[in-house]
Amino acid sequence: MSAASVTRPFLSGGGAMGEMIRAHDWAATALGAPETWPAVLRSAIRICLSSAFPTAIYWGPDLVLL
Secondary structure (H helix, E strand, C coil), rough: CCCCHHHHHHHCCCCHHHHHHHHHHHHHHHCHHHHCCCHHHHHHHHHHHCCCCCCCEEEEECEEEC
């Protein structure tokens, strides 16, 4: 289990896409660091990373794509 999975359990799983999401510098985006994301976004990300189907989330006024 990676350190990010321990400190950010909502970002665990997701295969290669999960790895890319965990490795991305979110603090440099309009979303900010994952620790500051609202609970509803954390839940939506967890659902997407656990899904066997392609999913996407557009979030915030800038419609950041996850």
